[in-house]
Amino acid sequence: MSQPLNAAQERAVEHQSGPLLVLAGAGSGKTRVVTHRIARLLDRGVPASAILALTFTNKAAGEMNARVVALLRPRAPKLGRRTSGTAASSVTITTFHSFGLGVLTREKAASGGAFTIFDQGDSLAAIKEVLRTVDAGKRFDASAVLARISNAKNAFQEPEDLPSREGDAYDEITRIVYPRYQAALRTFRAFDFDDLVCGVALLWQKRPDVLQRWRERYRFLLVDEYQDTNKAQLALVRLLAGEHRNVCVVGDDDQAIYGWRGADVKNILEFEDHFPGATVVKLEQNYRSRAPIIAVANAVVARRSDARHQKVLVTDRGGAEKVRVVVAPTAEVEAGWVARQIERLVREEGKRASEVAVLYRSNGQSKALEEALRERGIAHRVVGGQQFFERKEVKDVLGYMKVVLNPSDEISLRRIMNYPARGIGESSIERLGLHAVAKGWSLWEAVERVDALDDVSGAAREGCKALEAIALDTRRELETGPSVTEAVRSLCERIGLRKDIDLSSPSLPAAARRWQNVEGLFASFARREAREGGKGGMLWLAAFLQALSLETPDEGEAPGERVTLSSLHGSKGLEFEHVFLVGCEEGLLPHARTIDARATDASPQDIEEERRLFYVGVTRARDSLTLSRAKVRVLRGRPVARTPSRFVLEIPEDLVEEVQVTEDPAASSAVLEQGASALLAALDALGRT
Numbered sequence: 001m002s003q004p005l006n007a008a009q010e011r012a013v014e015h016q017s018g019p020l021l022v023l024a025g026a027g028s029g030k031t032r033v034v035t036h037r038i039a040r041l042l043d044r045g046v047p048a049s050a051i052l053a054l055t056f057t058n059k060a061a062g063e064m065n066a067r068v069v070a071l072l073r074p075r076a077p078k079l080g081r082r083t084s085g086t087a088a089s090s091v092t093i094t095t096f097h098s099f100g101l102g103v104l105t106r107e108k109a110a111s112g113g114a115f116t117i118f119d120q121g122d123s124l125a126a127i128k129e130v131l132r133t134v135d136a137g138k139r140f141d142a143s144a145v146l147a148r149i150s151n152a153k154n155a156f157q158e159p160e161d162l163p164s165r166e167g168d169a170y171d172e173i174t175r176i177v178y179p180r181y182q183a184a185l186r187t188f189r190a191f192d193f194d195d196l197v198c199g200v201a202l203l204w205q206k207r208p209d210v211l212q213r214w215r216e217r218y219r220f221l222l223v224d225e226y227q228d229t230n231k232a233q234l235a236l237v238r239l240l241a242g243e244h245r246n247v248c249v250v251g252d253d254d255q256a257i258y259g260w261r262g263a264d265v266k267n268i269l270e271f272e273d274h275f276p277g278a279t280v281v282k283l284e285q286n287y288r289s290r291a292p293i294i295a296v297a298n299a300v301v302a303r304r305s306d307a308r309h310q311k312v313l314v315t316d317r318g319g320a321e322k323v324r325v326v327v328a329p330t331a332e333v334e335a336g337w338v339a340r341q342i343e344r345l346v347r348e349e350g351k352r353a354s355e356v357a358v359l360y361r362s363n364g365q366s367k368a369l370e371e372a373l374r375e376r377g378i379a380h381r382v383v384g385g386q387q388f389f390e391r392k393e394v395k396d397v398l399g400y401m402k403v404v405l406n407p408s409d410e411i412s413l414r415r416i417m418n419y420p421a422r423g424i425g426e427s428s429i430e431r432l433g434l435h436a437v438a439k440g441w442s443l444w445e446a447v448e449r450v451d452a453l454d455d456v457s458g459a460a461r462e463g464c465k466a467l468e469a470i471a472l473d474t475r476r477e478l479e480t481g482p483s484v485t486e487a488v489r490s491l492c493e494r495i496g497l498r499k500d501i502d503l504s505s506p507s508l509p510a511a512a513r514r515w516q517n518v519e520g521l522f523a524s525f526a527r528r529e530a531r532e533g534g535k536g537g538m539l540w541l542a543a544f545l546q547a548l549s550l551e552t553p554d555e556g557e558a559p560g561e562r563v564t565l566s567s568l569h570g571s572k573g574l575e576f577e578h579v580f581l582v583g584c585e586e587g588l589l590p591h592a593r594t595i596d597a598r599a600t601d602a603s604p605q606d607i608e609e610e611r612r613l614f615y616v617g618v619t620r621a622r623d624s625l626t627l628s629r630a631k632v633r634v635l636r637g638r639p640v641a642r643t644p645s646r647f648v649l650e651i652p653e654d655l656v657e658e659v660q661v662t663e664d665p666a667a668s669s670a671v672l673e674q675g676a677s678a679l680l681a682a683l684d685a686l687g688r689t
Contacts, residue, residue: 027288
């Protein structure tokens with residue numbers, strides 16, 4: 001049996017009609033309030049078809065619907081012949097964009113007839129074509145232009161409303177492209193993703209008769225995560241609420257972290273201006289976190305310098321140790337220490353891996369953490385970012401090294417055979433494969449014996465010879481050279497990887513990020529070699545590649561038991577027993593671009609959004625929280641001294657316990673050595689067959 005509603009929750013649920021703002025602090029049961037309010041409206045005889053609940057993700061909508069069904073099940077006799085399932089299914093619980101698509105579909109005549117929806121790829125192709133027609137295709141990144149148009153639509157700005165900032169070339173080209181892009185959409189009878197919200201609001205503004213139909217249909221409106229709405233969504237809500245004003249919004253301005261993608265925290269701050277006479281209910285009872293964590297959260301958010309709704313979280317969950325503030329000499333030591341703590345929690349204390357999370361500001365921070373966990377055989381998943389060793393450019397380099405070690409690795413060989421391009425196209429690869437099957441060769445043997453094959457083009461022959469030479473030179477350097485790291489660097493120079501990344505990336509920043517990933521791989525090799533005393537060689541490389549495949553859970557763990565690695569943005573809505581928030585340094589959290597005096601678009605509001613992001617990370621923890629930082633971090637290949645995050649420094653000293661960690665001299669190399677002899681034996685066997 002579920003716990004009864006507390007007094008504040010009860011007030012929100014029992015509110016009769018008119019505008020209602022529910023300020024729901026972290027862990028205060030906001031979804032419970034929304035679902036109970038829906039059930040209470042049904043109890044009072046409001047038709048299910050008259051209720052609309054809007055949220056942001058299909059997952060959230062599905063969870064909300066399931067909870068409503070569960071709530072209505074005991075009420076089925078009171079609801080007459082309606083079962084709990086049919087009553088709940090008649091309530092519209094959906095996302096903003098799904099709702100907008102439904103409106104446009106039902107109003108085809110008013111919105112211009114049948115239409116299609118452009119996905120991101122379609123929109124990018126249209127932008128590129130417009131840039132080409134205005135002779136600007138080579139000077140501007142289509143993705144950046146599309147992002148500005150998307151921001152304009154989210155801000156409910158039509159092409160003629162775009163502001164102009166003198167000296168900003170992207171502003172100027174966006175003013176040119178935006179109306180042409182909209183014309184292209186009309187030509188294709190299409191809407192893009194943003195149109196599913198702002199297009200509906202524009203339609204309702206222009207067609208009061210259409211708007212009236214939807215107002216009559218939905219007389220009670222509920223909006224979840226209201227702090228994440230943008231101006232277009234605000235316009236949609238205000239238009240639909242109309243005269244009845246039966247709109248209940250639930251959110252927390254202290255958790256507004258999506259300003260960079262168009263969300264406007266002013267929507268929740270100014271709710272009472274938009275809906276005069278609104279009732280305000282604060283949910284401040286936290287059911288998630290223990291008292292020390294709540295004390296830190298309150299201390300951090302109380303330092304906000306921007307406008308906010310005043311709230312102070314309280315909890316009945318005491319009995320926990322203080323929040324730890326960990327200081328490590330380097331980022332690698334920080335990652336290793338975190339991994340050892342997780343290993344202790346999971347393997348010594350029996351905690352579930354799925355109840356442990358490591359959070360960080362930027363996805364690039366995950367690399368060292370993934371590596372440290374992989375070394376210890378700790379299964380993990382990455383949320384809100386791609387795993388470092390799964391990034392294309394990293395997999396390409398590793399693919400070459402696997403072929404050098406084991407030419408019979410056909411999956412890796414097919415990956416790198418014509419990358420970067422060397423004249424071995426898909427049809428040539430197919431012919432080589434057919435010859436290999438017919439003659440009983442491996443694909444690599446077909447590459448080696450390409451001169452003996454009849455129907456292979458001259459370009460493909462030369463490409464095969466070039467690939468064979470690259471592999472032989474790299475193997476020779478691995479066997480005789482000073483280090484594996486230098487051999488890998490030499491390989492990348494031989495194949496012209498940097499040049500290909502520059503040419504194939506959509507923008508210079510994207511190319512820089514991709515090459516930084518390759519540099520990160522070099523650093524991984526170098527760190528491992530240094531830890532092993534500079535041994536290097538084929539045996540070492542074989543063990544390194546073997547270690548990368550150690551992703552299976554330990555015996556006794558459920559297959560789904562994995563530690564979560566997540567960006568702070570990706571962690572929104574999640575909670576864990578044990579949280580490690582790493583990289584609490586100036587330049588990471590808050591992010592460098594929000595504190596760079598040279599950045600023309602940096603503002604105090606950006607710093608406050610970073611503070612809210614820190615607050616979100618803190619409030620993900622239920623039982624224990626660790627905040628960590630490094631004194632030195634390697635940036636762009638150079639060690640840089642780091643200073644602690646202002647957010648950590650603002651926490652009263654009596655609320656935290658500082659821990660100084662040092663290099664671990666006993667860091668085990670067993671993971672690298674594991675299975676190396678067996679792997680080389682298998683390679684020798686392949687060489688003899």
